[in-house]
Amino acid sequence: FSYLNDGPLDMSMGEDGRSVRQLISTGSEREIGRVIRDFGEERRYRAVAREIVRERERGPVTGTHHLRRAVERALPEKGRMSSLSRVFQAFRIWSNEELESLEDFLPQALDLLRPGGRLVVISYHSLEDRIVKRFMKREEEGCVCPKEFPECRCGKTSRVKIITRRPVRPSQREMAENPRARSARLRAAERI
Structure with a gap:
């Protein structure tokens, strides 16, 4: 569930959760942004969603560190850690409903x-x-x-x-x- 350790893009607490990996791989920029906005209350949700889509166009986003690097590129240095926490929290909350x-x-x-x-x-x-x-x-x-x-x-x-x-x-x-x-x-x- 953390962006601090690298691992698979699985933030589900069980087997029946929504797939973050699937959202990142196939979701539209709008869908990804909605999850970040609605479940993470992150103000920069559009920029983060745009950068995630750009990153996956270069190749599959393979793990939490890969996703973290993409998200960090969309965020200013100041307040980056708080925003990063909100983004990953949004994916976890969404995944587990x-x-x-x-x-x-x-x-x-x-x-x-x-x-x-x-x-x-x-x-x-x-x-x-x-x-x-x-x-x-x-x-x-x-x-x-x-x-x-x-x-x-x-x-x-x-x-x-x-x-x-x-x-x-x-x-x-x-x-x-x-x-x-x-x-x-x-x-x-x-x-x-």
Whole structure:
């Protein structure tokens, strides 16, 4: 999953993931760019996708270091490592359908809770956190009927009470002891 070590272009956590190698080999510049933009939130997604397509026109992109060199050519020196991380993260998230899995998981987890049970989610990426935040807000919301209606006709009721209005972030001490925790965001809601 890392661009630090050379390896095959397989970022799947299982056998049923999407193929990054196939995307790099046959995907259009637009498709590659969409993955980088939507799953990596990389501003320079067009330039990166263009360079990947140029590189594969020279010959097959054979591994992670080969892909890394192509991506680096599209990025300015300043902020290159962060952008490189976002690009490879985008391919991993896309390959494993991580966001779709999270969207499927949240309602299932909530359905398993009894009243008073708590759903606590730690996310490590802004896209994940956004999905969790919107899910909890949607489940906290009651009736969605227009205000002109004298009484509720939609039948929607609030299913949770949000415990953490803002995400809980790691302390300076925790980040010093565990640098990987720096991007963690915890959100919690209680089933009602």
